[in-house]
Amino acid sequence: MYANFIIEAAYFIAALLFIYGLKRMASPVTARSGIVVAGWGMVIAVVAAFLYGLDVNPRAEEHLTVNIILVIVALALGIGWAWFSGKKVAMTDMPQMVALYNGMGGGAAAAIAASELFSGNAQAHGLVVTILAVLGGLIGSVALSGSLVAWAKLDGRMNKTLRLPSQQWINAGLFLGSLALGAAITAMGAEAGVPMLLIAVFFILALILGVLLTTPIGGADMPVVISLYNAFTGLAVAFEGFVLQNPAMIIAGTVVGSAGTLLTLMMAKAMNRPVSNVIFSQFGEGGDGDDGDIEGSMKSAEASDAAIAMYYASKVIIVPGYGLAVAQAQHKLYEFVKLLQKQGVDVRFAIHPVAGRMPGHMNVLLAEAGVPYDIIFDLEDINEDFGQADVAIVLGANDVVNPAARHRKSSPIYGMPILNVDYAQQAYVVKRGQGKGYSGVENELFFAENTSMVYGDAQKVMVQMIEAVKSLG
Template structure:
């Protein structure tokens, strides 16, 4: 059974509308779940409409592949821990880029094979042939020569998709702990630029018509290599920006390949994802007071010892009982979560502790830095999972003016995003990055496993401040201790 093309086009239009409306609703935590459902319905509609195209071949194989992919995604999605969500996002984003690159590869290889059949030879030396040489056999083969514009966009989509695929896999490996945080070598930028220039040059040859299997292979090898080389030197502190950037890359690649396939749904969905990913990347880079180029080619997270200002004082420990008393009798408490809270899976205990404080009449808020965690919105997702009401979660710009009137700031697992040297030490790799002004609170309690540094590899001056106390221990265990001590006071 096939549907009329007008009905299929209508389905594509409705799917595109659902994509846009769904993305709009994802902009707020209150409506994000509904937005995801709307976008998902749009994707299902687009897939079904595509399968019902009159000239669609191998429907059975495509349906089988879709079912396998859905089953695998459902199984992994249900099993993945919230702490591993950044890795999953990076991996799935890489799969999207890889799929776009595979479409480009199939189209290019299809040209070589189809023209070989048309010319009656094993393989053509170069492409293109004149229209007169293939028009008598038009309709007897699955793929016909692409227009110059489609060929150019197909090559560009393949390049971007390949970079996104291999780069996302490296980001996944970094987040998973399989690779060191950074990998650098002398002349790395020059090597990267040479690899990219080689990929672009061969891509230009393909667009010019010199389509051979050998050139296609070298083109994809260089594109994949560039994605690896571009991501290896980037530190873990920049991973939220990198994941967002590769998400934009994937969207652009999908849009370009959608033009090649004459698939309106792919074009619109890719453009929406590409535009949203680009905007998010710019906003996150702005939140770090850095350009995207500096994220990709700078030295953020280069290692310890880059800050020049000496840190006076010492870290002063505090017991859980004293910390609980301090917050129990406070008027305002601001909780600042970070990746350490995610690793310890302490969000539920932290919210339980906050609820006990609220029951005592304490005003509690949660402060979120734009790049806290390992992906955009990581802390928001964790707090939402724990049941924290949205109106208690406050962005950096809104919460910073409140720290001077905050009695206690409870920092759990955050490091670089609360480090005052970002404002005081021009030699620091995080200098200029907007931070949460936790140091302005009357008292600061920092929950931390030990005295190690954050992902930027530098000491945190906040930990040595006169108004700061260190509650050492695992985040979940420390939060559980605070809950226990607070219940003792209430009992």
């Protein structure tokens, strides 16, 4: 009795810590402490689940020693792998790590569903529990395989978008087939006994569906994909929490699912794509990609010239992109910013919602370099300021600053909100070469009269800019 009370109290405390931690993550100032708070909540939830298996669950008594050993081995492997990979991962690889860990969450939910269905425990607990187990298994399996494909794309292991003939019909067939098998599993119930092959085919179809949903999607759309599968994982965990009667899983899954859903809506809005396009893999199919005739020509500039122009400016806006992360130039960038600020220049950072390879990627990158939060602004908060900026500089961004999104209806990015870099008095673009962005669209900003290209690796360019500014003093 007392053990049960302690376990339930632990779950309640863990749930409170999850919610409070998520609330603190809403602000960059308190996000770090929010992660720590939620992490302690997870520790408490794991300990409570372990105690539940020891003291409350009668099904575990027969194989108690074996179960304890398996749990300890699993915890050791999980903690060891997460600690090692977390310490080792570079900032440029953070998006694929998030995708991979998110997939593990979906896979865990699917594994719980498989265990409960194969053993007949879900069916024995009634229709509602069986339905939730089936739904959680379906959604978790899609999140697992889909997240693994997203990881492969982000990590450069899958460089092409793969579209099958009649892709949407195949996806629809897999989805309906999975639902039909799930309905059959539910209808058979505990008394009839569900063939193991039927359950296995159900999970195989769900895993294939996750793969085929994700393979047609290009790398530029991965931020939306990651947030979508994050919502899927949360939903699957919540369903399996009901199956196991685990309140911590229910609350944590619900919180993650709702947060992921809201983030998906925000990402889709930032790319001017309806959520239905996210789900049905219509990314990049809105236009024919015709660049048309772009007026003007690209003009190159030396890094020193750009640095001096910013040094004597009154207001400078910096737009970071994935190229900045690849070059690991965020620390040199902030060193340069501090030199400008010392001169009295008003320097601000402009962040597009889908800059980088995951939601918030640029914010994390700048935070790692120590950039103060009060000079980092989101698109809607800073876009009107570009008209008053003496200089705007783009480091490794492309599609999110392309003016074609405003007027070129044939463009795949038409209608997407962009940062108004072209409105600045002078714009500089730091870029390795003259290649196009992920959308495959030529960037009109590069040809604008007030734009100059600074070619080179962002790290080396920033070093040259710092040296140029220091030489003035």
